[in-house]
Amino acid sequence: MLSGWEFIPFLTDYLGGDIHAPQEQFWFLNNFSDLVTSSFQNVCGGDVLNGRSLGILLIITLFVGWLFVKNDATNLLIYVLGVTLALCSTTFIDWTSLSHNELIMNTIGNIQFPFRLVPYAGLFLSVIASFVICNIIDGITSNNYKQILVIISFVLISVCGYFGTVQPALDRITQNVSEKYLKKTESKQTIPDDVVIDKYNYNAIFDYLTQTGETDYYSEKAYNNATSIINNIVYVNGKESKLIAEYKPNKIIYMIHAQKGDKIDLPVIAYKLTSVSDNGKKVKFNQSKRGTVEILARTNVNRIEVSYKPIVLYYVMMFIALLSWFGVIFYQVKNVKNRLIY
Template sequence: MTFVYTIVLLHVGQLALTSDSSFHFSRVEEIYRNLSEHHLFTFIASYTFNHTGVGNFLFYPDVFLYPWALLRFWFNPINAFIIWYGMFIFATLAIGYYSMLDFSKSKTRSFIFAIIYTIAPYHLYLGIYNYVLGEFVAYTFLPLVFLGAYHVFWKDTQKWPLLAIGISLLLYSHLLSVYLASLILVCLLLGKLIVQRNFKLERILALGKSVILAILLSSFILVPFVTDFMNQKIAAPKGGFFFLMTAQQLIDPSISNTIAINRSVGIVILLTAFLGWYFVKENPRERTIYFIGLILLCSSTTLIPWSSFKHNTIILNIIGKIQFPYRLNSYSSLFLSATASLGISQLMEHTNWKYPKKFVWVAFVLLSFIGYYGSIQPAFDRIIAVNHNFLTKDKGNLISLPINALINKSNYNNIFSYLVLYGETDYYHKYPAKNAMAYNQSIYN
């Protein structure tokens, strides 16, 4: 299935870059250059980011970029990225299947969940349309995090290492995803304490052991973050609530199942939000999962008055770190995919089909292929719209990479002659805003 999901992308052999693309492609290029010169670790940018020595490798996790950099030794740059993308599509399928199988003990439901969760439009938007690759990698490990939390909070405390491993994998992917997942876990824990009014000693010990193991496993990224970032006057992306959307702005693109916009969660997730109650009404555990997904989906829109929190220092300092409420789409996709898999598996197992069940499975898989390529069609349309205007090399003007710049294996290196579109100055030393532009320019020069 992963092969089918990626083969057309390999055949096209072109990418239209936008948003975070040049940031991550530059980071991979730096790692690749260092590996070529037999240096295993990369901490500062000496080749990319205009040779400025910016330390984003210290503070923005890069472990999962190493497979991509290694692929560069055997494949052209475009194919290396697409194969890397395929690796994480496969990993998401595998982890999704494993997590749901552990949770539900149903192979049918696990297979359905893995597919729905993996090809959810918001996931594909992160990976192949807007290149928000830190969050894209983190999405892979979310099922493991919440499976671990389920065992620690409610089920088998002997499986506490799952939570530690899941959180550690998140830390090596995207720090903000750890923060957001932790906020949700805290809310779940508070909800358990309010409803059940107990938290047994064995669960407290399991949670404590998970925290300690997660810190130990993640020390490679946590230590430099604590020693070199905190209280060191390093600039970081601004907090707040941006790119707010109404419920209608979520519904419309979701109906079309497109990945062309960050507001889309897809038709399956949207239908589950409206109809999922029917499948969970008799099961308290499944009902809880459904309502968590529904709350998170609503919270990604202006049904929560995010703009009114901009002047509340406490809320801004706690929740404002997420920057974009639509980031909750990763988590609503997880929980509502679980509900969708329950509903579809029940229909498959309890309906007297006219055809053998194998044919039903084949039809489901074929529908997933159709849905997947229907979703990512905007990625191809954008390449066509650029009309073969391939990215040329900048002549030293120090301008940002053009939006929707078209690249192939021949002009790939032209990316690095431009300023990174978003993130060039992230992790510079803090400087007064009124002088920041001149300060940054002096560093480029």
């Protein structure tokens, strides 16, 4: 209910869409001591694994949580899932050897980075941490009003802890801004680490290649013609031209001079739910030989906008998710209110 909307593009575009999946491999492997060290460092964007950690509260929960849930079957299962996922995110699992197993690669190889399992471990361990904290609060006092004060104290500590946690990341952004400010470039090169991007230089990121996964989720046709797409090559009646696009949220814009009826092949991948407009009017498009958007020019000067339009169900599911969150909040508030009354 809360995340169903995320699966809609997968169902409408990925399945049966001849999409080139990410390379099946396991990279950036961290050992368990790395996870523990970075978690106790308790910062986001620090020097240890760039913040790939559980944080100090959850790593403590990983070690001692079993003491509080050993007699509770449901919470024990949640705890075991959290611990298992945390271990699987490290070289506790021999990912290097598994990468040579065809069955494993075909089933879970698309994970690519085992540290991606850390947030899922955090989800389950957070449930246990909440359970432990509630037990501690109940052990401190049985008075409902005093419990509210203790809860408020925990919240304030958590908020203050959050700002301390993200401070290294903020320092990376605010210190030496002029040196790290991303600048436009003519040559395609990999985007460097520790660059500052804001609303003024946002378009500059499209002059660079991503550090990993530049061609992930291209269509198979586009994957086989990736070079011309990456280099932003536009074809007008087969004649090559390199134009500078304007990028906005969910929109890529090209200004192209052509004759009416000319065939324009844009370096934008054509997906099932891609939407194209020319001078403000929605137009039909074809998938070109390189798997990109291809239209016929309507006038001599064409402002072509390419975007992605999900189906209505996508927004319906988002609305359901929003209602579900309100329901969860209402339920919790009602429980607190009832505890205060009784």
